[in-house]
Amino acid sequence: MRHKKFAIIPLLIAVGFMLFQYFGADKVTNPETGKSVRVALSSQQEETLGLQSYREILSQSQTIESGPEHDSVVRVAERLARATGSAARDFKWQVSLIRSPQANAFCLPGGKIAVYTGILPHTQTEAGLAAVMGHEMAHAVARHGSQRLLRTTLAQTLMAGAQFSLSDMEPGQRQAVMAAIGAGAQYGVLLPFSREHEVEADQMGLLYMARAGYDPRAAIAFWERMSTAGGQQPPEFASTHPSHATRIEQLRAFMPKAMAEFENAR
Ligand SMILES: [Zn+2]
Numbered sequence: 001m002r003h004k005k006f007a008i009i010p011l012l013i014a015v016g017f018m019l020f021q022y023f024g025a026d027k028v029t030n031p032e033t034g035k036s037v038r039v040a041l042s043s044q045q046e047e048t049l050g051l052q053s054y055r056e057i058l059s060q061s062q063t064i065e066s067g068p069e070h071d072s073v074v075r076v077a078e079r080l081a082r083a084t085g086s087a088a089r090d091f092k093w094q095v096s097l098i099r100s101p102q103a104n105a106f107c108l109p110g111g112k113i114a115v116y117t118g119i120l121p122h123t124q125t126e127a128g129l130a131a132v133m134g135h136e137m138a139h140a141v142a143r144h145g146s147q148r149l150l151r152t153t154l155a156q157t158l159m160a161g162a163q164f165s166l167s168d169m170e171p172g173q174r175q176a177v178m179a180a181i182g183a184g185a186q187y188g189v190l191l192p193f194s195r196e197h198e199v200e201a202d203q204m205g206l207l208y209m210a211r212a213g214y215d216p217r218a219a220i221a222f223w224e225r226m227s228t229a230g231g232q233q234p235p236e237f238a239s240t241h242p243s244h245a246t247r248i249e250q251l252r253a254f255m256p257k258a259m260a261e262f263e264n265a266r
Pocket of ligand 1: 201
């Protein structure tokens, strides 16, 4: 008897389930871009998860509670938070300065911000700080994490369907096909999606800083300092972060819009 190698039914069921997952997901509109997107989690779920991870991270970190650096970080966060507008009206913003040599900052879903002291030599001014924090806050406001989670869930459903559809295939061959589908999802769908989010966060961050009264050109100066600060960058196509050169170019292209906002705010 000839062995059937591929059964279409499981794959069709998976695709049906993907459509159900996609259209069942909450739809939100980004007021800065006008773009509507689907997200995996409700605002309430994001708030809960964000707060939980934030507490966990802070419990393992040394936070700085006073002094000029602390005050700067708090001031910038307050001014930027006001500039984020209606999309973040449910956010309970919090900000912490963490003592760490890492040049890093993040904002968790629901508006839980952390800045590491290691980034302060690079940001230099409050406008530089606003460039970094505005970018991170934009990721949270645009709910990029929740968007990515939905895509990952959809990809996993597809993979499960494919696994069943190929279950009669010889194991080595099946593994090869699954690996190809996995790589296709990673490089064809998930990574470009992350890069799209980086550009969006850069642009929204510029608008926030401009609205908050910080010169948006400070973002370009910051990335120029970062590019001369050295450190190995992964090749761009395999990375979620664009190269510094690409990023600076895109910031420049968006600058007229940000400058108009900055003039408006003054
Ligand atoms: Zn980012």
